[in-house]
Each structure stands twice: as C-alpha cells, then as structure tokens.
Amino acid sequence: DAKTTQPPSMDCAEGRAANLPCNHSTISGNEYVYWYRQIHSQGPQYIIHGLKNNETNEMASLIITEDRKSSTLILPHATLRDTAVYYCIVRVAGANNAGNMLTFGGGTRLMVKP
Amino acid sequence: EAQVTQNPRYLITVTGKKLTVTCSQNMNHEYMSWYRQDPGLGLRQIYYSMNVEVTDKGDVPEGYKVSRKEKRNFPLILESPSPNQTSLYFCASSLSGGLHNEQFFGPGTRLTVL
Numbered sequence: 287d288a289k290t291t292q293p294p295s296m297d298c299a300e301g302r303a304a305n306l307p308c309n310h311s312t313i314s315g316n317e318y319v320y321w322y323r324q325i326h327s328q329g330p331q332y333i334i335h336g337l338k339n340n341e342t343n344e345m346a347s348l349i350i351t352e353d354r355k356s357s358t359l360i361l362p363h364a365t366l367r368d369t370a371v372y373y374c375i376v377r378v379a380g381a382n383n384a385g386n387m388l389t390f391g392g393g394t395r396l397m398v399k400p
Numbered sequence: 401e402a403q404v405t406q407n408p409r410y411l412i413t414v415t416g417k418k419l420t421v422t423c424s425q426n427m428n429h430e431y432m433s434w435y436r437q438d439p440g441l442g443l444r445q446i447y448y449s450m451n452v453e454v455t456d457k458g459d460v461p462e463g464y465k466v467s468r469k470e471k472r473n474f475p476l477i478l479e480s481p482s483p484n485q486t487s488l489y490f491c492a493s494s495l496s497g498g499l500h501n502e503q504f505f506g507p508g509t510r511l512t513v514l
Binding site for chain 1: 404435437442443444445490492502503504505506507508
C-alpha cells in the first residue's frame with residue numbers, strides 16, 4: 287500500500303471548515319483513499335473513501351486532486367466533538383487485502399477550538 | 401444499538417497468567433479483526449476472521465490466539481502474556497472482508513502486563 291504523509295497537528299475554530307491534507311504521491315491506479323478518525327481513547331471511526339472523484343457524505347467531503355497524488359478531507363462546520371486524530375490511508379483494491387486490514391500511520395491531530 | 405463491545409476495558413496482569421479479551425458484535429457481520437495500537441507504531445492487525453471457523457494471521461500474531469466458534473464473538477487469547485504485549489487493543493467488525501466495507505471498532509481494551 288502507498289505511503290501517506292500528513293501534518294502532525296492542526297487547529298481549527300469552531301464552526302469553520304477544517305481542511306486536512308494528505309499527500310500520497312506514490313499512489314497507484316488501483317489504490318483508494320480512506321479516512322478514519324480516532325477520538326481520544328476511543329476506537330477508530332470510518333469517515334469516507336474515494337478513488338478519483340470527489341465524494342461527500344453526512345460527515346465530510348473528500349477532494350482528490352486530478353493526478354491523485356494528494357487529497358483533502360473537509361469537515362464543513364467543525365465542532366468541538368470533531369477534535370480527534372485523523373488518519374489518511376491508501377489501500378489497494380483486490381480480492382485479498384489481508385482480510386480488510388487497515389494500516390494507520392501517524393495521522394493529523396485536529397484541535398477544534400471555541 | 402449497533403455496536404462492537406469488548407471486555408474488559410482495562411486489565412492489569414502479570415507475566416504468564418493466561419487471559420482472554422472478549423469481543424462481540426450485534427450487526428451480524430461476517431468479518432472480525434483484532435488490532436493493537438502502540439505509540440509510534442500505529443494500528444497493527446493481530447488476527448482476523450472472514451467467517452465462522454475461518455481465522456488467519458495478521459501482521460503481528462505471535463503470542464496470541466483467537467477463535468471464531470460463532471458469528472458474533474471473536475475472543476483474543478493470550479496464553480502466556482509478556483510485558484511486550486502491554487498495549488491498547490481494538491476489536492473491529494465489518495459486513496464482509498471486502499475492501500469497501502466500513503469497519504466498526506470497539507471501545508478498546510487497555511492491557512498492562514507486569
């Protein structure tokens with residue numbers, strides 16, 4: 287699976303959009319971009335995933351650049367409860383991805399401030 | 401409420417004393433998995449199960465056993481715990497082992513082996 291690079295930490299004002307970048311310059315054509323987050327001392331939580339088109343769900347939007355070398359997770363109106371570590375994961379599509387294993391790197395610690 | 405539960409949430413034990421961490425899900429998921437999370441090492445998969453009576457090793461299986469006798473339960477067994485197994489453990493489940501199936505994580509079990 288391709289390596290990802292994320293800033294270690296970011297701040298965001300409550301009510302504003304939080305834009306979390308992820309660099310995955312070695313991504314290959316059959317690799318998807320996934321985002322999970324982990325609120326302190328809780329289990330990770332799935333947010334969104336995409337291949338090349340932008341995606342939106344009730345939690346967030348995912349913007350993937352045309353060359354797919356980077357992406358941005360957008361939380362449109364951050365709240366204090368969005369304070370968490372956000373993980374960008376790139377995973378290959380295929381029948382046997384080690385049984386759906388997730389490999390988390392360091393992630394970005396997002397602090398939403400009042 | 402759809403959830404993954406783990407017990408115990410916290411455990412302090414001594415080297416060599418066998419222990420079991422239970423995991424149960426109420427979503428009729430086929431796929432279940434165990435991870436450990438350590439500072440600087442991210443989330444690493446220990447074992448996974450694609451269905452009842454089907455288990456396989458993840459990235460770091462040494463020192464652990466699992467069983468999947470029924471769909472909802474996936475206990476993690478440490479026959480002879482050692483201090484290097486001190487960690488935060490997460491159980492996860494998803495509908496199947498396919499790539500795009502969102503994984504639901506339990507609340508975590510913090511284990512200390514003295």
